[in-house]
Amino acid sequence: MARRGAGRRAMRRNRWRDIGGGSCTCFGAGGSESARGGGWPVRVCGALPQVRDGMPAADQGLPKNSVSLPPVQLPSDSARAGAFHPCGKSCFGRRGPVRKAGRTPPVHCPLRGPNGVRLGSSCPEDCPCPPQAVQSDPAGWLVDGPSWAERDAAGRRAMLTEILAQVSRAALQGEGRDEVLQGIVDCLATRLPVALASIILLDEEGTHFVHAVWSGVLELDAPAGAPGSEPWPITKGAAGRCVRTGRAQLLTDVDGDPDYVPGHDSVRSEYLVPIRHRGRLLGVLNLESTERDFFSPQACLVFDAVAAQVAGAIHLARVVHELELANRALRESSMRDGLTGIANRRSFDQRLAEDWDCMGREARPLALLLVDADCFKELNDSLGHQHGDECLRELARICANVAERNRGLAARYGGEEMAVLLPRHDLDRARAAAEDLRREVLAQALAHPASRVARHVTVSIGVAAVVPAPGMSPHLLVSAADRGLYLAKASGRNRVRAGYVRSRTRAG
Ligand SMILES: Nc1nc2c(ncn2[C@@H]2O[C@H](COP(=O)(O)OP(=O)(O)OP(=O)(O)O)[C@@H](O)[C@H]2O)c(=O)[nH]1
Numbered sequence: 001m002a003r004r005g006a007g008r009r010a011m012r013r014n015r016w017r018d019i020g021g022g023s024c025t026c027f028g029a030g031g032s033e034s035a036r037g038g039g040w041p042v043r044v045c046g047a048l049p050q051v052r053d054g055m056p057a058a059d060q061g062l063p064k065n066s067v068s069l070p071p072v073q074l075p076s077d078s079a080r081a082g083a084f085h086p087c088g089k090s091c092f093g094r095r096g097p098v099r100k101a102g103r104t105p106p107v108h109c110p111l112r113g114p115n116g117v118r119l120g121s122s123c124p125e126d127c128p129c130p131p132q133a134v135q136s137d138p139a140g141w142l143v144d145g146p147s148w149a150e151r152d153a154a155g156r157r158a159m160l161t162e163i164l165a166q167v168s169r170a171a172l173q174g175e176g177r178d179e180v181l182q183g184i185v186d187c188l189a190t191r192l193p194v195a196l197a198s199i200i201l202l203d204e205e206g207t208h209f210v211h212a213v214w215s216g217v218l219e220l221d222a223p224a225g226a227p228g229s230e231p232w233p234i235t236k237g238a239a240g241r242c243v244r245t246g247r248a249q250l251l252t253d254v255d256g257d258p259d260y261v262p263g264h265d266s267v268r269s270e271y272l273v274p275i276r277h278r279g280r281l282l283g284v285l286n287l288e289s290t291e292r293d294f295f296s297p298q299a300c301l302v303f304d305a306v307a308a309q310v311a312g313a314i315h316l317a318r319v320v321h322e323l324e325l326a327n328r329a330l331r332e333s334s335m336r337d338g339l340t341g342i343a344n345r346r347s348f349d350q351r352l353a354e355d356w357d358c359m360g361r362e363a364r365p366l367a368l369l370l371v372d373a374d375c376f377k378e379l380n381d382s383l384g385h386q387h388g389d390e391c392l393r394e395l396a397r398i399c400a401n402v403a404e405r406n407r408g409l410a411a412r413y414g415g416e417e418m419a420v421l422l423p424r425h426d427l428d429r430a431r432a433a434a435e436d437l438r439r440e441v442l443a444q445a446l447a448h449p450a451s452r453v454a455r456h457v458t459v460s461i462g463v464a465a466v467v468p469a470p471g472m473s474p475h476l477l478v479s480a481a482d483r484g485l486y487l488a489k490a491s492g493r494n495r496v497r498a499g500y501v502r503s504r505t506r507a508g
Pocket residue numbers: 339372373374375376377378380384385386387388389392414415416489493
């Protein structure tokens with residue numbers, strides 16, 4: 001049998017994995033495959049929950065060549081507090097790894113708690129968690145009490161109900177899609193005889209699995225020629241069959257299933273449930289058990305409900321994500337001028353206050369150019385408002401270029417007037433930037449047959465600069481630039497004039 005072949009190995013992998021290509025239907029990125037889906041390189045984390053520490057593997061219903069970690073007692077206070085490793089991912093709720101005889105023995109983790117849950121800051125060498133302090137268990141996944149194997153039928157029913165309640169709570173209250181999904185698969189793989197629990201998500205088209213969150217152990221050779229970073233098509237594996245049929249798949253004997261792709265020597269049965277939200281298939285919940293008869297009708301019902309909760313969590317995360325995007329777009333558009341696309345007056349006022357404070361702290365000058373198109377009324381009257389609008393867009397573009405070159409900000413100040421804010425510019429540098437701008441407008445040779453100044457569109461520019469000092473207000477800078485603009489207009493237009501700040505502190 002292929003899966004009993006030699007050369008198999010266990011590996012740890014990042015359990016949030018994008019397979020690559022394609023975007024996930026749940027706004028995530030590319031995805032991965034559960035261990036068994038085929039065409040996927042090996043991944044591992046945690047171990048088989050049903051391993052009883054210190055018992056021979058054969059007595060645990062595991063392959064003879066499996067061994068488990070020895071038990072370690074944890075101070076009961078920490079256990080009751082439900083502590084977990086701070087990364088909350090790789091080690092969270094995991095059991096000690098099951099290894100094949102003859103391999104490097106697992107490194108002993110001295111802080112492994114009840115049921116093999118790792119609770120401390122000292123992890124095995126191969127643990128992906130950085131050593132950090134113990135934290136409390138915010139999701140409340142860790143529960144002290146008898147394991148699945150130690151419970152009778154009623155106890156197991158109660159445990160399934162408890163797990164479902166935890167999943168529901170996490171789905172509704174958890175933050176971040178992958179964090180929530182990770183908590184769910186961790187919980188399933190830790191508390192139940194589930195060697196591997198994964199949630200694998202489809203791309204927008206529903207043709208490939210492109211994102212996976214998983215927990216457990218996987219032991220197998222990477223299939224020959226497996227495209228490790230390729231999306232996994234739904235034409236393959238039992239998970240693919242689950243999507244193609246749109247129905248849950250129960251594999252009571254994985255060896256007898258033609259679609260089963262070996263993932264772990266100890267796995268005997270598998271249950272795959274479609275994750276569906278309002279009729280749309282989002283992915284598959286995949287559980288692989290070390291027990292042949294683990295997936296009883298009652299357990300399957302619970303896992304169906306878990307899949308529904310997962311769908312809800314994904315939907316919720318998507319709605320939150322979309323809302324955040326919409327809010328960001330709204331915020332951005334509220335700071336832009338609709339006609340020209342440069343910053344609007346509100347944005348300018350905000351930036352002026354920020355730059356004023358910043359230059360005050362640095363004791364450097366802040367300069368302002370007020371740029372006003374000459375005889376713009378005549379332009380509108382002669383060539384029409386649409387042409388006037390086009391001219392304003394062009395002026396805005398030139399202002400934005402000058403601002404960018406000088407690490408400043410260009411904004412539409414109002415009507416046909418633009419403002420260019422130039423931090424760390426004294427009056428001389430600001431005047432030079434203003435001259436550049438004026439010449440660039442002239443060079444565009446925008447038609448203006450009705451101008452009293454030239455045959456083309458021209459601008460007048462008022463310039464001011466000041467080193468902000470205590471007791472001064474940014475308003476002084478604007479007034480000074482405005483006076484400069486008035487002077488430029490009064491002295492014939494198409495020119496740059498400075499306006500001086502009426503204060504003892506001046507720049508330049
Ligand atoms: N096309 C267009 N025109 C605008 C816009 N905003 C303001 N204006 C026009 O700009 C003109 C400004 O006129 P004035 O304030 O008299 O100034 P001016 O004609 O440029 O004369 P001077 O500034 O003294 O050279 C008005 O006719 C406004 O209607 C706009 O968004 N689009």
